[in-house]
Amino acid sequence: MLTWSFNPLNPKMFQITKSPIFYLNSFLQQVGEVGLLFFQTFKNLFKKPWEKKIFIQQLEEIGVRSLPVVSLTAAFGGLVFGLQTYLGFHRYIGPGSETYGGPIISLGLSKELIPILVGLMVSGRVGSAMAAEIGTMKITEQIDALFSLGADPTRYLVVPRTLASLVMLPCLTIYGDIIGMAAGFFYNVYLMGVNRVLYIRNTLLYMELWDIMSGLIKSAVFGVIIALIGCWQGLRTEGGAEGVGRATTRTVVIASILILIVNFFLSKALPADL
Amino acid sequence: MIQVVDLHKSFGHNKVLQGVNLRLKHGETLVIIGQSGCGKSVLLKHIIGLLKPDKGQVLVDGVDITNLKADELHKITRRFGMLFQGSALFDSMTVGQNVSFGLERYTEFSPEEIKELVKESLAKVGLIGIENLMPYELSGGMKKRVGLARAIAYRPDIILYDEPSTGIDPIRADAINDLAIRMKQELKVATIIITHDMVSAYKVADRIGMLYGGQIIEMGSPEQIKNSENQVVQQFIHGRAEGPIKNW
Numbered sequence: 036m037l038t039w040s041f042n043p044l045n046p047k048m049f050q051i052t053k054s055p056i057f058y059l060n061s062f063l064q065q066v067g068e069v070g071l072l073f074f075q076t077f078k079n080l081f082k083k084p085w086e087k088k089i090f091i092q093q094l095e096e097i098g099v100r101s102l103p104v105v106s107l108t109a110a111f112g113g114l115v116f117g118l119q120t121y122l123g124f125h126r127y128i129g130p131g132s133e134t135y136g137g138p139i140i141s142l143g144l145s146k147e148l149i150p151i152l153v154g155l156m157v158s159g160r161v162g163s164a165m166a167a168e169i170g171t172m173k174i175t176e177q178i179d180a181l182f183s184l185g186a187d188p189t190r191y192l193v194v195p196r197t198l199a200s201l202v203m204l205p206c207l208t209i210y211g212d213i214i215g216m217a218a219g220f221f222y223n224v225y226l227m228g229v230n231r232v233l234y235i236r237n238t239l240l241y242m243e244l245w246d247i248m249s250g251l252i253k254s255a256v257f258g259v260i261i262a263l264i265g266c267w268q269g270l271r272t273e274g275g276a277e278g279v280g281r282a283t284t285r286t287v288v289i290a291s292i293l294i295l296i297v298n299f300f301l302s303k304a305l306p307a308d309l
Numbered sequence: 310m311i312q313v314v315d316l317h318k319s320f321g322h323n324k325v326l327q328g329v330n331l332r333l334k335h336g337e338t339l340v341i342i343g344q345s346g347c348g349k350s351v352l353l354k355h356i357i358g359l360l361k362p363d364k365g366q367v368l369v370d371g372v373d374i375t376n377l378k379a380d381e382l383h384k385i386t387r388r389f390g391m392l393f394q395g396s397a398l399f400d401s402m403t404v405g406q407n408v409s410f411g412l413e414r415y416t417e418f419s420p421e422e423i424k425e426l427v428k429e430s431l432a433k434v435g436l437i438g439i440e441n442l443m444p445y446e447l448s449g450g451m452k453k454r455v456g457l458a459r460a461i462a463y464r465p466d467i468i469l470y471d472e473p474s475t476g477i478d479p480i481r482a483d484a485i486n487d488l489a490i491r492m493k494q495e496l497k498v499a500t501i502i503i504t505h506d507m508v509s510a511y512k513v514a515d516r517i518g519m520l521y522g523g524q525i526i527e528m529g530s531p532e533q534i535k536n537s538e539n540q541v542v543q544q545f546i547h548g549r550a551e552g553p554i555k556n557w
Contacts, residue, residue, distance in 0.1 A: 084414045172399075179359055180397035184411040184463070185387035187379060 072189070072267050073259075076197050079190040086195045093199035097161050097258075098206055101153075104160060108152045109144075109211035113218030116140050116148065120219070121227050133229045137238030140219035145242075145250045149211040151298055153204060154257035158290035162265035165196055166286040169269025170279040178270070188270070197262040204258030205251040212247060245309045253301050257294050264290040310335050310499050311356060311467065316365035317523075318351060325351050326362070327523030333467075338493055338500040340510045342545065343520035344554065349503040350394070352520065353469055356501065357389050358382045369467075387415060390460030390498075391469040395476070396452035398444040404431070404455050405440030411463040430462040431455070433495070434488055450481035454488070461492060468492060470502040474509050486512050507546050511535075519545065521554075 120136035128135075169192055172178050181188050216238075223229040268282040268289075311333040318326040325348040333339050343349050354360040355367055358374045366373045374385055398407050408427045412418055418426065427440060434454040444452060453473060460468055470489060474482035486509050493500055504510055510517055511531045518528040519542050527534065527542045537543060544552030 168401075175395055175400075176393045176397040177399055179354070180391070180393055180399070180459075182359055182383075183357055183386060183389060183391040183393075183469075184459070185383045185415055186410070187383060 068271070069263060069267050072193065072270075073263055075189045076193050076263070079187065079194050080198070082190060084190075086191055089191070090195040090199055093196050094203055096164070097157065097199050098203035101157055101160055101203075101207055102210070104156050105153055105207050105211050106214055108156055109149055109214040110218045112148050112152055112211075113140065113144060113215030114222050116143055116215070117219035117222035121223055121229070133223060133227065134233035134237050136223055136229070137220070137234045138241035140223075141216050141238055141242045142246050144215040144219070145212045145247045146253075147250075147298070147302070149215050150208050150250045150254040150257065151294065153207045153211050153254055154261065154294040154298075155291055157200075157204060157207065157258075158261045158264075158294065159287050161200070162261040162286045162290045163283040165262065165265030166268040166272070166282040167279055169266055170272030170282040173270060173272045174275055174278060192270075193262070193266040196266055197259055200258035200262035201255055202258075204254040204261075208251055208254035209247070212250065243308055245306075249301075249305045252305065253298060256297060256301065260293050260297065261290050264293065310337075310370060311501075312366075312368040313352070313356065314366040314368065316352070316355060316367065317363045318348075318355065318360065319363055324523055326355075326365075329365070329520070329523070329525055331518055331525055331528070333499050333501060335499055336493070336497050338489070338502065338513055338515045340502045340504060340514035340517045341520055341525075342505060342507070342510055342517060344545065345505060347520050348523060349505075349520055350471055353391075353471055353501065353503050357391060357469060358386055387411065387463060388466045389469060390463060390465035390467070392453065392456045392460050392471065392473055394472045396444075396449075396456040398447075398452055398455055398459070400444050402444075403440060404436075404442050404444070404447070407444070407455060408440075408459045408462050410459065415463075426462060427458075430458040433461065433492075434458045435484075449477045450484070453477060453481075453485055457485075457488060457492070461496065464496070465498060467499045467501070468496075470500070470504075472504055473502065474504060474506045479508075482506065482509060483512075485509075489513050505545075507548075521545075 117136065117140055120139050121133050124132045124136055169178075172192075178188050181191055220234065224231045224234055265286045268286045272278045272282045274281075313329055313331045316326050316329040317324075329352060331339070341349050341352065351360065355362055358367070358377070362375055365375070367375055369385055369388070372385065374382055377385065398404075399410070402410070405427050408430055409423050412423045412426055431437065431439065434457050436451065436454055436458065439447070439451070439455075444455070447455065468489075473485045473489065477485070489500060489502065490513055492498060500513075502509070502513060514531050516528060517531055517534045518525045519534070520526075521541050527537050527539050529537070534542060534546065540553050544554050
């Protein structure tokens with residue numbers, strides 16, 4: 036089956052493009068590639084030699100070096116969330132009810148906003164760097180060199196990155212939770228004059244450990260998504276510097292979209308409380 | 310030692326290899342010549358197991374490596390050392406770390422022994438005291454030599470050279486040829502060299518094979534190749550634009 040698409044640069048105005056079957060085929064093939072990479076990564080987790088040095092380097096790259104950007108986004112996320120909850124309670128419930136903003140802010144930040152913000156920030160900062168680094172290695176034959184030295188590129192490149200991402204995303208998320216909640220507290224209590232004792236009491240009364248835990252589970256999944264997409268795009272890079280550029284852009288786009296989609300399904304699948 | 314049997318490989322509609330057959334004996338140097346883009350590097354990547362053929366076999370001491378599982382294949386690839394066209398040094402590692410890569414991971418040597426082996430491998434290619442330099446601090450010729458030191462550090466049985474003289478001046482290219490001859494004599498390794506540089510080919514080869522149209526169309530000693538009656542071979546070795554080869 037053929038489809039027609041509008042192309043204003045084409046003098047004939049219309050051109051024949053590939054059939055939807057082609058695109059479906061290509062999509063399924065790519066899903067298969069990621070699935071296979073996930074399977075190989077999991078299988079290689081338990082095989083020696085473990086690349087401890089690269090794992091530690093990646094912990095630093097993904098975790099420590101993402102702290103400034105996570106601090107900023109979490110702080111402003113917490114501030115704006117604090118602002119809107121204050122407005123909401125003040126307008127719809129009435130003066131004095133703003134102290135209930137504490138648990139709402141904590142719930143919203145720890146379950147949804149912080150895991151998503153951390154995921155998006157890390158996919159932009161680290162996922163793209165993984166794709167660029169591995170992609171450059173691919174086009175300069177360094178991946179082939181690894182293979183020729185008897186090393187499995189998945190074990191050497193993908194496993195330490197995925198493991199480090201799996202460990203560091205929850206760490207960044209809990210750090211972001213603290214910063215975000217502190218920012219919400221600061222806005223309500225110090226800027227808007229909400230009663231400090233009641234704000235803290237309500238927060239501690241209604242907030243549950245599961246709210247934080249479910250956010251951490253989500254962020255661990257996002258960590259695996261970011262590392263796998265970055266490494267997958269890097270390993271399939273072709274066509275020189277332009278190819279590396281395409282791989283980094285695709286990594287950010289695919290990982291960000293997947294994070295948003297998977298977040299919804301995880302929110303549905305994980306119980307509201309235990 | 311290595312036998313390639315009826316090897317076929319296509320990329321989309323482009324049939325690159327169409328029934329390649331060749332044999333490499335212990336301690337022999339085989340040079341594969343051919344036009345740029347004729348499939349020489351593709352052939353080399355099949356021999357080391359980097360690519361899977363559409364049809365055919367690559368036998369290393371009688372074991373067909375085209376159907377091996379990843380772990381078994383990696384054990385066999387550790388018998389190979391390969392010098393890549395662009396050297397392919399790991400740019401995040403020092404020269405020393407590049408050369409010791411395989412030794413650190415797949416041998417039982419102590420760190421001190423590995424250090425000595427790295428020094429020894431670098432000395433064999435004429436480089437001393439550069440272990441702590443990064444690849445970007447090296448010239449093209451030095452990179453090639455470090456690439457060769459990395460390839461021989463593991464004491465391979467077979468060394469593969471992918472266009473060793475490309476991208477460096479004729480004097481350095483000749484130095485690399487001398488190194489290839491010395492490696493063969495000192496380490497008693499079998500060697501396959503891919504090149505389109507006839508000066509290098511005549512100097513280092515025990516046998517020369519010409520790849521054209523996806524097949525080895527001529528195989529023989531350097532003298533036999535010089536005196537070949539095949540017009541394609543004659544056009545290529547004399548570097549003439551006119552002749553049966555039109556697709557340049």
